Amino acid sequence: MIEKLKQAKAASKVLGIISVSKINKALENISKELINNLEFILKENEKDIIAAKEKNISKAMIDRLLLTKERIKSISEDVLKIKEINFDIDKVLDTFTTKEGLLIEKVRVPFGVIGAIYEARPNVSVDIAVLCLKTKNVCVLKGGSEALNSNKAIVKVMHQAISGILPVEAITFIDDTNREKVLELIKAKEYLDLVVPRGGKNLINFVVENSLVPVIETGAGICHLYIEKEANLDKALRIAHNAKTSRPSVCNAIETILVDEAVAETFLPQLKDLFTKSNVIIKGCKKTREIIECEKASEIDFATEYLDLIVSVKVVENFDEAIDHISTYSTKHSDAIITENNKKANDFLNLVDSACVYHNASTRFTDGGCFGFGAELGISTQKLHARGPMALVEMTTYKYKIHGKGQIR
Amino acid sequence: MIEKLKQAKAASKVLGIISVSKINKALENISKELINNLEFILKENEKDIIAAKEKNISKAMIDRLLLTKERIKSISEDVLKIKEINFDIDKVLDTFTTKEGLLIEKVRVPFGVIGAIYEARPNVSVDIAVLCLKTKNVCVLKGGSEALNSNKAIVKVMHQAISGILPVEAITFIDDTNREKVLELIKAKEYLDLVVPRGGKNLINFVVENSLVPVIETGAGICHLYIEKEANLDKALRIAHNAKTSRPSVCNAIETILVDEAVAETFLPQLKDLFTKSNVIIKGCKKTREIIECEKASEIDFATEYLDLIVSVKVVENFDEAIDHISTYSTKHSDAIITENNKKANDFLNLVDSACVYHNASTRFTDGGCFGFGAELGISTQKLHARGPMALVEMTTYKYKIHGKGQIR
Numbered sequence: 001m002i003e004k005l006k007q008a009k010a011a012s013k014v015l016g017i018i019s020v021s022k023i024n025k026a027l028e029n030i031s032k033e034l035i036n037n038l039e040f041i042l043k044e045n046e047k048d049i050i051a052a053k054e055k056n057i058s059k060a061m062i063d064r065l066l067l068t069k070e071r072i073k074s075i076s077e078d079v080l081k082i083k084e085i086n087f088d089i090d091k092v093l094d095t096f097t098t099k100e101g102l103l104i105e106k107v108r109v110p111f112g113v114i115g116a117i118y119e120a121r122p123n124v125s126v127d128i129a130v131l132c133l134k135t136k137n138v139c140v141l142k143g144g145s146e147a148l149n150s151n152k153a154i155v156k157v158m159h160q161a162i163s164g165i166l167p168v169e170a171i172t173f174i175d176d177t178n179r180e181k182v183l184e185l186i187k188a189k190e191y192l193d194l195v196v197p198r199g200g201k202n203l204i205n206f207v208v209e210n211s212l213v214p215v216i217e218t219g220a221g222i223c224h225l226y227i228e229k230e231a232n233l234d235k236a237l238r239i240a241h242n243a244k245t246s247r248p249s250v251c252n253a254i255e256t257i258l259v260d261e262a263v264a265e266t267f268l269p270q271l272k273d274l275f276t277k278s279n280v281i282i283k284g285c286k287k288t289r290e291i292i293e294c295e296k297a298s299e300i301d302f303a304t305e306y307l308d309l310i311v312s313v314k315v316v317e318n319f320d321e322a323i324d325h326i327s328t329y330s331t332k333h334s335d336a337i338i339t340e341n342n343k344k345a346n347d348f349l350n351l352v353d354s355a356c357v358y359h360n361a362s363t364r365f366t367d368g369g370c371f372g373f374g375a376e377l378g379i380s381t382q383k384l385h386a387r388g389p390m391a392l393v394e395m396t397t398y399k400y401k402i403h404g405k406g407q408i409r
Numbered sequence: 410m411i412e413k414l415k416q417a418k419a420a421s422k423v424l425g426i427i428s429v430s431k432i433n434k435a436l437e438n439i440s441k442e443l444i445n446n447l448e449f450i451l452k453e454n455e456k457d458i459i460a461a462k463e464k465n466i467s468k469a470m471i472d473r474l475l476l477t478k479e480r481i482k483s484i485s486e487d488v489l490k491i492k493e494i495n496f497d498i499d500k501v502l503d504t505f506t507t508k509e510g511l512l513i514e515k516v517r518v519p520f521g522v523i524g525a526i527y528e529a530r531p532n533v534s535v536d537i538a539v540l541c542l543k544t545k546n547v548c549v550l551k552g553g554s555e556a557l558n559s560n561k562a563i564v565k566v567m568h569q570a571i572s573g574i575l576p577v578e579a580i581t582f583i584d585d586t587n588r589e590k591v592l593e594l595i596k597a598k599e600y601l602d603l604v605v606p607r608g609g610k611n612l613i614n615f616v617v618e619n620s621l622v623p624v625i626e627t628g629a630g631i632c633h634l635y636i637e638k639e640a641n642l643d644k645a646l647r648i649a650h651n652a653k654t655s656r657p658s659v660c661n662a663i664e665t666i667l668v669d670e671a672v673a674e675t676f677l678p679q680l681k682d683l684f685t686k687s688n689v690i691i692k693g694c695k696k697t698r699e700i701i702e703c704e705k706a707s708e709i710d711f712a713t714e715y716l717d718l719i720v721s722v723k724v725v726e727n728f729d730e731a732i733d734h735i736s737t738y739s740t741k742h743s744d745a746i747i748t749e750n751n752k753k754a755n756d757f758l759n760l761v762d763s764a765c766v767y768h769n770a771s772t773r774f775t776d777g778g779c780f781g782f783g784a785e786l787g788i789s790t791q792k793l794h795a796r797g798p799m800a801l802v803e804m805t806t807y808k809y810k811i812h813g814k815g816q817i818r
Contacts, residue, residue, distance in 0.1 A: 098780065100779075351426070357808060397796055402765060406644040407774070408650075409774055
């Protein structure tokens with residue numbers, strides 16, 4: 001593997017100074033070749049699906065693994081969309097002159113080599129490779145063993161597509177799915193500039209705990225919706241329903257609803273009616289269960305990302321208790337307040353320490369597409385470098401170019 | 410310690426919404442109180458100096474530990490300088506509206522709690538505390554055991570100074586100098602948002618290898634000066650001399666000079682003359698030693714940050730060999746080319762993957778003060794978040810405030 005990483009690093013030097021038109025040509029070819037090789041990719045994907053079924057892997061997991069004609073077409077279209085984004089990788093971010101007459105330019109540059117460690121979904125291989133190419137970064141892809149055949153096929157097709165335009169090592173794939181290799185990868189500080197784990201909590205924790213390469217943590221979303229006492233309850237219901245049920249398996253869905261006790265008696269029965277119709281299981285605190293019948297919420301439930309049609313509900317005495325609860329349990333992804341009181345809304349937006357803080361809107365909008373960034377590598381839940389939707393800009397860093405005339409200090 | 414970290418986190422919430430005028434008042438008081446308590450600080454510092462002498466600690470280390478009347482005055486003046494910097498911590502960095510009509514504001518915010526782990530120099534306690542306060546960050550200071558009495562005295566004075574204006578936990582000091590406590594601190598992901606190690610290579614490596622909290626690596630500087638064949642040799646000599654000798658113990662001093670073989674026979678004897686006068690020991694590669702008499706440079710020398718009046722010299726065949734050498738040995742801090750050929754200079758600035766890349770100037774300018782940033786927490790050598798001089802802006806992150814009218818997705 002170290003040999004592959006060396007080649008990846010070498011490729012990053014070539015990629016760093018290549019023309020944008022070549023990059024875009026490569027992206028166009030990837031989009032085309034995915035369609036041209038659709039049958040091949042589907043055939044290889046079928047191998048993974050058969051193996052997964054034999055292992056009795058969950059239906060949800062098999063669905064994430066599955067590629068179809070339509071899905072590949074949609075992946076191919078997404079590549080073209082990324083190609084079309086107008087992104088200036090060589091942007092001069094700032095220019096200034098020091099008192100000694102040094103001209104300093106702060107210029108945007110790629111990271112260099114970005115490692116991505118992910119799980120079942122084979123479309124992630126294309127997503128990450130294309131976002132990296134667009135930002136002149138080399139990617140080192142380490143997908144899950146369940147998707148090995150699919151990923152190999154996709155990478156083969158991408159290599160065909162970029163060959164002759166870019167160094168094929170710009171898309172480096174680690175086909176050894178041994179868990180040991182993950183460890184080796186995240187220790188390879190000499191070759192990788194950044195590593196992004198995309199997947200479940202266990203994978204993310206493993207990477208954070210063991211990596212010597214700087215990490216961006218993404219995707220853990222225990223998101224809260226706080227129904228303040230001056231909330232418009234119709235808005236509150238509509239937003240609660242959307243934020244929980246429109247796509248429960250994603251990180252920007254809510255997991256906990258906090259209800260001010262002043263409105264709990266009115267709000268909770270309506271919430272129960274609406275959520276029962278949508279098959280959402282409510283787990284309530286003691287006060288909640290005094291108002292509506294539901295399952296019991298324990299402390300651990302408030303610290304759980306269900307990613308399912310389940311929601312924790314807690315009645316809070318006041319604004320401060322809501323803030324305290326969020327401060328204890330939020331994963332710093334997205335949290336929202338519903339209120340018609342603008343002072344309270346502003347306090348909430350200031351006090352809640354999350355990447356995205358909402359007033360009277362659904363947390364489901366935390367998404368690179370919705371924010372108008374065109375695409376995203378993930379939703380960062382840490383504060384270093386990138387917060388929230390991590391798009392093309394956040395996949396770059398900067399350097400200072402200093403132009404002198406012989407100055408000494 | 411966990412109790413202290415909890416209080417630090419609580420203090421960060423208060424600090425985050427405090428007025429800038431209170432912050433500035435606190436900084437002014439710190440500056441004053443350092444002078445008012447000068448005798449007390451000197452007395453406590455003397456205890457550390459006596460203990461250090463008993464332990465036969467090196468002269469250089471004792472000098473770093475030593476406080477004098479003049480040094481404290483200068484520290485006090487620096488606090489006022491930081492107070493005077495016009496820095497908008499609540500800056501709105503961007504505002505945009507989505508197609509659904511959500512108004513999104515990207516606003517600058519403090520990190521929250523910044524841990525700093527450092528070694529002998531007690532002035533670092535003031536530097537970091539003041540930079541953190543200015544950016545509304547709480548600091549958790551963990552100084553070296555050699556400076557314990559000095560640090561305790563300084564922190565006591567700072568607490569007196571801010572008491573009644575800010576929560577005193579905004580400056581949190583860990584007075585247990587047990588090494589185990591460092592480990593506990595860098596694992597405390599729940600309470601710290603960022604950790605910055607300031608000190609030697611061992612300390613930095615220990616933190617990077619063990620931290621669960623995001624780290625900014627600072628200060629490792631194997632900086633290069635490349636004398637290209639079209640260099641003006643007078644400029645080259647002057648810059649080489651300045652970059653090596655003006656302050657050899659700092660990270661932006663050069664450790665290696667690469668000389669194009671086309672100019673080696675002219676340049677090296679002049680370099681030797683000049684460096685001999687300044688007591689600089691030259692360690693040369695084989696080709697260097699064919700031209701001038703000097704010590705032998707081994708592979709390990711090229712990977713060594715001397716921080717002393719020693720320099721490695723290597724004769725390179727051409728531009729590409731210079732780039733390759735830098736790519737192998739540079740710590741990505743600062744590297745320079747001396748040439749009158751602008752094309753070569755631009756290629757160098759593009760290809761060398763360091764935070765600061767120079768054309769015809771001394772690497773000694775890599776410094777927050779020289780760059781006009783007013784102050785710095787350190788020189789970052791990683792690519793995530795901050796590169797080069799890490800000043801007030803880089804001590805902050807951002808959040809997205811999303812203002813809705815009931816929008817759902």
